[in-house]
Amino acid sequence: MALQQRLLLILGTSFTLLWLAVAAWLLRDLDQELQRTLDQRIEASAGTVSGLITQFPEETWQKELKTQSPFTKELDVVCQVRSEDENLLLQTHRELPPWLGTQEEGFSEHEIHGEKWRVYTTKTNGLYISTADKVADRKLLNKSIFLASSVPFLVALFGSLIALWLGVRRGLSPLGELRHALSQRRPDSLAPVNIEKAPEELKPVIENLNLLLARMEDTLAREQRFTSDAAHELRTPLTAIKTHLQLANRSEGNAQHQFLSDAEAAVVRLQRILEQLLTLARVESSYQWGQEEASPVSDLVELAMADLAQKDRINTAGLDPKLQALHVAIPSGLAGLALKNLLDNALRHSDAASPVYLSTQCHQHNTMVEFIVENQGDELTPEAIAHFTQRFWRNSQANGSGLGLAIVEAIAHRFGGQLAFSLNENGQLMAKLQLPLSSC
Amino acid sequence: MHVLLVEDDELIARGVCAGLAFAEFTVDHVSTLSQAEAALDVFHTDVIILDLSLPDGDGLAALKRWRREGLLTPVLILTARDAVPDKVAGLSAGGDDYLPKPFDLDELIARLHALHRRTQGRAESRIQHGNIEFDPVARQVWKDGKPITLPRRELTLLETLFNARGTLLSNEQLKERLYGFDTEVESNAINVHIHHLRRKLGNHIVETVRGVGYRLGPATP
The missing domain is CATH 3.40.50.2300 (Response regulator)
Structure with a gap:
């Protein structure tokens, strides 16, 4: 059920029930008050008559009164005066039966000729004075008062419900606007949601939603760029394979052999890119790496340098002997791969004759080991350095896949380490890879 | 091409x-x-x-x-x-x-x-020039409806002349079109190809403008 309907239902029902309860309470009190007032009226009437009678000696007014005709006019209150021996002396209405014959004093109700009467009887100077009014008249009066008070009550009730409806509608209009704005959007739209005059309560929701949309747009753009770059990187060797296989089909002898070996070279490149992409995906996903024992720094350096083509150019004089036995808290395969990529990058982007320096030092209260790789290569700008870990970014004509340093950074981040690049005072590129230690 | x-x-x-x-x-x-x-x-x-x-x-x-x-x-x-x-x-x-x-x-x-x-502004791939017909895609030449076999350089030379549509092409330009930018060729290589082309398709096919270069000859001898 819509929020507006639910609010209207809850508030409307509550309002109506409350008003009805108040009305029932008021009417009950009103009825009691009315009965009391009417009782007081017939009691006061009896008192008045009694007061008048006491002013005359019995024999005087008895004679006078007997000769008088009773009132013929319809009166709301009727009165009878009787002697102690039940003789009717006086009454206000001619048709009145001797129903007031009872001598009980005070209030009582009697049914006479099918009609109910409310009677008050008092005794003065040996005379019984009874005053009465019809219960039906009382009910009629009660009904008139009920009707008279019901109309404004109902107007107020319906007025309240309309005011409630308008208020809820107006109060929830920003929500309706938001709903409209959201329903009008294309499912793939990432444009920010704009609501005019959004209330304070909705502002953080809309701001957060827009922030989320902006982040999603950014993420999607990055994903799209990555997919597009990955497609590009995969298609390039694939194209070389396809082209050289087609050429091999059209040729023979040495030429065919050359085309086939070119196709094979492209296959090797494709395989390397696929492996790097898989490594990157695994490092960044929740892939559970084997619970290998942490390897000492010395083993990692050995592992990283094992397959490097120009490892003779690496100068390891800067390796701190005290750190060699410390264990790095990362699966040794990954830590070795990170260091290998760093060294490989330094070897490939430096002068063939110049050495690449590898050194280590302890950091952050001996909880991290820092591998520092320095090399002399092309002049670099800070802008170029900022692109180093960007996927598929390559410096000029370098023939790598552009994923090596991205993998190093992903490994460092995954296990709480860090990767940073800077230029030292001699203009040499310095890569610092910090990895956590399991013991120191 | x-x-x-x-x-x-x-x-x-x-x-x-x-x-x-x-x-x-x-x-x-x-x-x-x-x-x-x-x-x-x-x-x-x-x-x-x-x-x-x-x-x-x-x-x-x-x-x-x-x-x-x-x-x-x-x-x-x-x-x-x-x-x-x-x-x-x-x-x-x-x-x-x-x-x-x-x-x-x-x-x-x-x-x-x-x-x-x-x-080139052509609707068809085949080029007709007098009694000579040339299909650049199939790399085939016909003279009076009969197929003539031409080696690769001569075909390229013929195609270059057709595409130039009567414009004069210098010896250097022809070398560049036939051999590319970097290839070193004999100085008389173009003359040799033109000689062979004339022999196979008729003398009128290439017109020499002395000291300037060559262009496609008239459709009829």
Whole structure:
């Protein structure tokens, strides 16, 4: 059920029930008050008559009164005066039966000729004075008062419900606007949601939603760029394979052999890119790496340098002997791969004759080991350095896949380490890879 | 047909060059935009094959600049970017055709021929000149309806003369079209080819303008 309907239902029902309860309470009190007032009226009437009678000696007014005709006019209150021996002396209405014959004093109700009467009887100077009014008249009066008070009550009730409806509608209009704005959007739209005059309560929701949309747009753009770059990187060797296989089909002898070996070279490149992409995906996903024992720094350096083509150019004089036995808290395969990529990058982007320096030092209260790789290569700008870990970014004509340093950074981040690049005072590129230690 | 290939990947470039050479194209390969610009300044090219991701810049931006500067040579964009927006951007930037990688060599060759034919303003691929008929795609020549076998250089020379449509071509220009930019050739190589062509198709097929160059002769002797 819509929020507006639910609010209207809850508030409307509550309002109506409350008003009805108040009305029932008021009417009950009103009825009691009315009965009391009417009782007081017939009691006061009896008192008045009694007061008048006491002013005359019995024999005087008895004679006078007997000769008088009773009132013929319809009166709301009727009165009878009787002697102690039940003789009717006086009454206000001619048709009145001797129903007031009872001598009980005070209030009582009697049914006479099918009609109910409310009677008050008092005794003065040996005379019984009874005053009465019809219960039906009382009910009629009660009904008139009920009707008279019901109309404004109902107007107020319906007025309240309309005011409630308008208020809820107006109060929830920003929500309706938001709903409209959201329903009008294309499912793939990432444009920010704009609501005019959004209330304070909705502002953080809309701001957060827009922030989320902006982040999603950014993420999607990055994903799209990555997919597009990955497609590009995969298609390039694939194209070389396809082209050289087609050429091999059209040729023979040495030429065919050359085309086939070119196709094979492209296959090797494709395989390397696929492996790097898989490594990157695994490092960044929740892939559970084997619970290998942490390897000492010395083993990692050995592992990283094992397959490097120009490892003779690496100068390891800067390796701190005290750190060699410390264990790095990362699966040794990954830590070795990170260091290998760093060294490989330094070897490939430096002068063939110049050495690449590898050194280590302890950091952050001996909880991290820092591998520092320095090399002399092309002049670099800070802008170029900022692109180093960007996927598929390559410096000029370098023939790598552009994923090596991205993998190093992903490994460092995954296990709480860090990767940073800077230029030292001699203009040499310095890569610092910090990895956590399991013991120191 | 003379093709300038702008491709930074050595393996692909080697494959495309070899594939186009099979189809008797003369191909010059450069791997950067600056080299491509230098080549365009120096020699004539019938079609440019352009990769978009190049080490010294974006091929698309360069193509836009070339078109602004008045380059009319047809450009076939050969790239790994295969999304529709990429194709639209490529064609809008001044590309005449767009072929995503990986491609089929035959398709690339067919597209190059089609591009060249359109540039020449021809509706049909075959060229008729008097009693001589030439099919640039099938690399076949007929004289009076009979097929004549011509070696690759002579076919290219004939095609160059047909495409020049009577315009004078110098000895150097013909060398460049036949052998490409970098190849060293004998100084009389063009004369030898013209001699063979005249012998096989008739003396009138090539007209010599002494001291200036050569052009396509009249349709009838």
